[in-house]
Amino acid sequence: MPTARAYAANSATTPLAAATIPRRDVGPSDVEFDILYCGVCHSDLHAARNQWDAWPTVYPCVPGHEIVGRVTKVGAKATKFKAGDLAAVGCMVDSCGTCASCREGLEQYCDTGGTIFTYNCPDPHKTAPMTYGGYSERIVVKDKFVLRVSEKLNLPAVAPLLCAGITLYSPLKHWGTSPGRKVGIAGLGGLGHMGVKFSHAFGAETVLFTTSESKIEDGKRLGADEVVISKDADQMKKHNRSFDLIVSTVAASHNLDPFISLLKRDGSLVLVGAPEHPHPSPTVFQLLLGRRSLAGSAIGGIPETQEMLDYCAEKNIVSDIEMIPISKINEAYERMLKGDVKYRFVIDMKTLKA
Numbered sequence: 001m002p003t004a005r006a007y008a009a010n011s012a013t014t015p016l017a018a019a020t021i022p023r024r025d026v027g028p029s030d031v032e033f034d035i036l037y038c039g040v041c042h043s044d045l046h047a048a049r050n051q052w053d054a055w056p057t058v059y060p061c062v063p064g065h066e067i068v069g070r071v072t073k074v075g076a077k078a079t080k081f082k083a084g085d086l087a088a089v090g091c092m093v094d095s096c097g098t099c100a101s102c103r104e105g106l107e108q109y110c111d112t113g114g115t116i117f118t119y120n121c122p123d124p125h126k127t128a129p130m131t132y133g134g135y136s137e138r139i140v141v142k143d144k145f146v147l148r149v150s151e152k153l154n155l156p157a158v159a160p161l162l163c164a165g166i167t168l169y170s171p172l173k174h175w176g177t178s179p180g181r182k183v184g185i186a187g188l189g190g191l192g193h194m195g196v197k198f199s200h201a202f203g204a205e206t207v208l209f210t211t212s213e214s215k216i217e218d219g220k221r222l223g224a225d226e227v228v229i230s231k232d233a234d235q236m237k238k239h240n241r242s243f244d245l246i247v248s249t250v251a252a253s254h255n256l257d258p259f260i261s262l263l264k265r266d267g268s269l270v271l272v273g274a275p276e277h278p279h280p281s282p283t284v285f286q287l288l289l290g291r292r293s294l295a296g297s298a299i300g301g302i303p304e305t306q307e308m309l310d311y312c313a314e315k316n317i318v319s320d321i322e323m324i325p326i327s328k329i330n331e332a333y334e335r336m337l338k339g340d341v342k343y344r345f346v347i348d349m350k351t352l353k354a
């Protein structure tokens, strides 16, 4: 079996280190590509450190699901791609393909639980016990789950679109973001900064909620019409009952009530951050009196992810990134925990070969 260089966590408490992993031979419907850049998502850190009770980590774990690169080989039936094309893979590499959700192109919600995530998911090909992600020099993926990328955009800054980008694009589209609508984005990190960019690009009145005064200027630069300091009750109160939609990217357990009270009648608070511990239950009366909704959303399906990448190429939207060599990944995790990144780390994968 072919092998590839990678970076892996071998336990919840050891730093990531160089490793060699198997990658399957290219099958008839597969695309193989050299990974040029891989974004660093908060989920990578949760997985590397086994922090989700609902999704325990099997070691070794090779994180990374914001993957872009150049195609090296395609199977006979993988006609969407040819060697030399740019390609990308996000959070999923397969699904059942036949259930109602899969047929609608919502593979992340596969009704049979058949979504195969890019890492730390039992590998249906048995190449290894689990799937291995993008902190690696090469990957082989079924063509249906490989996305096309425009040559027009700055490629390293495209990588975070594959998770952070689609995680915000999809709910903003689903719940309606357009001129005349007032949309809030809570939290200005990897996810939140993409939310502000997309909400602004879709023409909504865009408000950023942050706990940090230091982010006001950046929030406006990224496209927010207004920045509200969410721990300031007076500032929050001014926006009572005024939002059509608030998308919360906050990945720490927090009180949802202050945000729900800002929703209009029929407004929605949509959670996209995945906290280690649950949020306290919101006050039910706040939901009743206003017919408000509390909802969640996970990434986006393959057709919508392609739509987003095409939209970004047309509108010249990418992530704000800081490039790192793979040797700095453990340090990057520590900085991410402190919120010390503007706004996504991206690994330059050629440093894996050096």
Ligand SMILES: [Zn+2]
Binding pocket: 041, 042, 043, 044, 065, 091, 163, 164
């Ligand atoms: Zn992610």
Ligand SMILES: [Zn+2]
Binding pocket: 095, 096, 097, 098, 099, 100, 101, 102, 103, 109, 110, 111, 112, 113, 114
């Ligand atoms: Zn399915």
